[in-house]
Amino acid sequence: EVQLLESGGGLVQPGGSLRLSCAASGFIFSRYAMSWVRQAPGKGLEWVSTTSGSGDSAFYADSVKGRFTIFRDNSRNMLNLQMNSLRAEDTAIYYCAKDRIAEPVHWFDPWGQGTLVTVSS
Amino acid sequence: DIQMTQSPSSVSASVGDRVTITCRASQGISSWLAWYQQKPGKVPKLLIYAASNLQSGVPSRFSGSGSGTDFTLTISSLQPEDFATYYCQQANSFPLTFGGGTKVEIK
Numbered sequence: 001e002v003q004l005l006e007s008g009g010g011l012v013q014p015g016g017s018l019r020l021s022c023a024a025s026g027f028i029f030s031r032y033a034m035s036w037v038r039q040a041p042g043k044g045l046e047w048v049s050t051t052s053g054s055g056d057s058a059f060y061a062d063s064v065k066g067r068f069t070i071f072r073d074n075s076r077n078m079l080n081l082q083m084n085s086l087r088a089e090d091t092a093i094y095y096c097a098k099d100r101i102a103e104p105v106h107w108f109d110p111w112g113q114g115t116l117v118t119v120s121s
Numbered sequence: 122d123i124q125m126t127q128s129p130s131s132v133s134a135s136v137g138d139r140v141t142i143t144c145r146a147s148q149g150i151s152s153w154l155a156w157y158q159q160k161p162g163k164v165p166k167l168l169i170y171a172a173s174n175l176q177s178g179v180p181s182r183f184s185g186s187g188s189g190t191d192f193t194l195t196i197s198s199l200q201p202e203d204f205a206t207y208y209c210q211q212a213n214s215f216p217l218t219f220g221g222g223t224k225v226e227i228k
Contacts, residue, residue: 035217037165045157045165045208047217059215062122100170106212107155109167109176 002026002110004096009115016086016119022079022096022112030054030074031102036081037111038092048094049081050106064090086119093117123147123211127220133228140196142223144209149189153213156185156194159222160205168207169194199225 008020022034036048049070050059058070069082079096093116097108124147134140144154152172157165167176169185172192182197196203204227209220 044222045159045210045219047210047219050215050217061216095164100167100176105153106217107167107170107210108157108165109170111164111166113164 002098004098004110004112006094006096006112006115009094009117011118011120012086013121014087014119017082017084018086018117020081020083020094020096020115020117024077024079024096024098027098028102029072029077033099033104033106034072034079035097035099035106035108036070036079037095037097037108038090038117039095039114040089040092043092046092051079052104053102083117086117088119091117091119122216123150123213123218125209125211125218125220127207127209127223129223130221131224131226133226134199135228136199136201138199138228140199140203140225142194142207142209142225144187144192144194144220146190146192146211146213150211150213152188153211154185154187154192155210155212156183157208157210158203158205159208165208196225 005023035050051070055072067085093114095114096112100107100109126145154172156169159165173185
């Protein structure tokens, strides 16, 4: 069974940093692109970032480009998101999501349970 | 960037009703479209991929259609467990984008 377990969320001040992690199991991690998708309280879904299976490629939403870095450790089946220069508008539940198939077609299945990031003073 | 516009933003329906949700892309995306269901407090769940392909385990009352810029998600006979918010998502190009969501509520 595929499992994705996020960690690292919490309360951080504006301008601060946080690193999210997603522990993956139940599939050959290195074969699948992985993504982060967030959802602000009471709002819709917003794609944040995607990395290829090898980790050689990364893509970002304009809203986080230059502040967030996605990276993965395929030896440990871990996906990470380093978030710097955090803003109030980054407050959201952050979901880790696996591509449905081992091809560069980015439909998300499944999703992790999410980790809440709150940016506030 | 490709903008995804869903309509309606909310719909009230009764058990047994047929419900149709539309999603329009700001430019052609072929069939690179997915639909997700999210129940309150729960994680999004993939329903449909490639515009019309039913994800394994999803009931057959769900169906998707369309290509290019116009897409629909249809629930043929609404069940109590279908009350949720539905999102479309384009996978044609980065940045990946979601529609604003359609909340299906009990009438």
